[in-house]
Amino acid sequence: MADIAEQAQVSLATVDRALNRRKGVKPRTLQRVLSVALDLGFITSEEFKLLSGTRPMNVAVLLPAGTNPYLRLLGEKVHERAAKPSQDTVSLRCFFIESFDANALATALRHHAAWADGIIFMAIDHPAVRAAVEDITSEGIRVVTVISDVPHPARSAYVGLENQMAGRTAGLLMGRFCRAEKGRVAMLAGSRNYRAHSERVAGFHALMEEMFPGLTVIGMREGHDNAQENYRHTVSVIDNTEDLVGIYNVGGSSDGIARAITEKKRDDLVFIGHGLTADTRRMLIDGTMDAVIDSDPMSILETALQRITDPELSRPLSAVKMDIFLRENLMPAS
Numbered sequence: 001m002a003d004i005a006e007q008a009q010v011s012l013a014t015v016d017r018a019l020n021r022r023k024g025v026k027p028r029t030l031q032r033v034l035s036v037a038l039d040l041g042f043i044t045s046e047e048f049k050l051l052s053g054t055r056p057m058n059v060a061v062l063l064p065a066g067t068n069p070y071l072r073l074l075g076e077k078v079h080e081r082a083a084k085p086s087q088d089t090v091s092l093r094c095f096f097i098e099s100f101d102a103n104a105l106a107t108a109l110r111h112h113a114a115w116a117d118g119i120i121f122m123a124i125d126h127p128a129v130r131a132a133v134e135d136i137t138s139e140g141i142r143v144v145t146v147i148s149d150v151p152h153p154a155r156s157a158y159v160g161l162e163n164q165m166a167g168r169t170a171g172l173l174m175g176r177f178c179r180a181e182k183g184r185v186a187m188l189a190g191s192r193n194y195r196a197h198s199e200r201v202a203g204f205h206a207l208m209e210e211m212f213p214g215l216t217v218i219g220m221r222e223g224h225d226n227a228q229e230n231y232r233h234t235v236s237v238i239d240n241t242e243d244l245v246g247i248y249n250v251g252g253s254s255d256g257i258a259r260a261i262t263e264k265k266r267d268d269l270v271f272i273g274h275g276l277t278a279d280t281r282r283m284l285i286d287g288t289m290d291a292v293i294d295s296d297p298m299s300i301l302e303t304a305l306q307r308i309t310d311p312e313l314s315r316p317l318s319a320v321k322m323d324i325f326l327r328e329n330l331m332p333a334s
Contacts, residue, residue, distance in 0.1 A: 001042075008036040019043070021055045021091070022115050056091045059308055060112040061301075062121035064099035068190075068225040068252035070275030071122070074147075074297040081301060090305060100191050100224055102126035109136055109143075118142040118308035120301075123150035125195040142311070144304045147295075148196035157307040161295050162319045163196045167203025167250070169322065170272050173291045174204075174246050175212035177270045182214040183245030186237045190225040190251030200250045200274075215245065223253065230256030238264045249273035254280055258288045276325050284327045292325045 001019070005012045010033060018025050018033040019042075025033070034051055037043045043051065061078045063071050075094050082092035095112070098104040105121070106128040112119055113136040123129060123145040130152055137143055137154035149158040174185060187204065189197040201220055208217050218241065223230035230249070234257045238244060247269055249257055254273040261269055267287065273280060276294040283289035299320050 003040060004033060004036050004042060007040070008033045019051065021051060021058075023055070023058065023117055056089050057117040057309055058091045058115055059093070059118045059120065059305065060116040061092065061094040062097050062105065062108055062112065062119065063094065064122055064225070065096035066099040066225055066253075067227050068275075069255075069277035069279050070252050070297070071225075073275075073277050074301065077297045077301050081298075081305075090309060092305075100124070100193060102128045102193065105129055106132035109133065113139060113141045116141065118144070120144045120146055120304045120308065122147045123195070124148075124193050125150050125198075126193060142308050144307045146300050146304050148194040150195065156311075157304075159300055159304045159307065160196065160320060161293075161322055163199035164203035166274070166293055166322060167200035167205075168207040169203075169324070170200065170248050170250075170291075170293060171204040171207030172211070173272050173324070174248060174270055175208060175215060177272075177290050178212075178215060178245050179268070180215075180243075180245050183243045184216045184218050184241050185246040185248065186218055186234075186241065186244060187220040187248050187250060188223045188230055188233055188257065189220055189249075191222050194251070197250045204248060204250075220250070223251065223256070225252040227253040227256035227259075230254070231260050232256075234260035235264065238266055238269075244269065246270035246272070254283065254289065258283045261288055276323070278333070281325075281330060281333060284325060284330060287327065290326070294323045294325055295320045296323070 001012060001015050005015045010029060014025060015033055018030050034048055038048045063075055078092060078094040097108045102124045105124055109119060109132040119141060129150050133143055133152045133155055143155045145155055145158045147160045189201060192198050205217055208215055221233045223233050230253050247257060252275055271289045272291045273289060274293050276292050280289060280292045284292060
């Protein structure tokens, strides 16, 4: 590569970008580098043709790290999509970023903007993240938020549920499923910093007050989408709430809540959550959960990629279909 750089009269970094199909190389420079690489036998004629062709868009997908099964499932879908040999218009890579850390997410956005043409990420609604979006979009990077949004005029789109509607739907299910007309309902969420969670909470509260005034929603607890934290919160709520009739998990890692319900022998509780995964499917079947509100992760990914690759699509919101799963309408897992 040093020989190529010397003969082509470019930097070693330019050679690296050219041979790895990264952005930032002018067409004339690219052809000069590839011609020298071919003459030196560093690449074959077939590789020369491939590298000379239209470069696929580099797209980074940034998701929160942790124990949330739904986000892990979405990450798996990204890897499946990236591995398809027929998909040569987009080069896709997935990275897991420290959860609930706005500064870590902002740093990751700026870091991956150095090589990516577009970034898809689950947003934290925080000034540091909004500033990072401002910076990278000013450099021509297309940005799409998924699952949870950060409102910013520079981002191309948000793809996910209409979350206030999702919260109201959870409230309606909770009220209809509860056997008691009076009692208390607990809520667990990942974090208020996720706009999706705060909107679901608002929708749930509003519906319960409007339609089921006899059911009192008690203070929300943040479990950070961590199964062990959710377990501890649920044990505490059950032990300290005599008239508890239901639990709504606004975020992920419902398995911790289910473990507490099982250990405390409270199968009378109505339990509603989000994200159809292997664990929530199992909880629906055994009756620990009553309903799961879901959005298909592959649909989210494909819609987000479409909004990244097609600049003609200008709508800022792309709400995906909301599915409601009960034990009796589960299809076999694919």
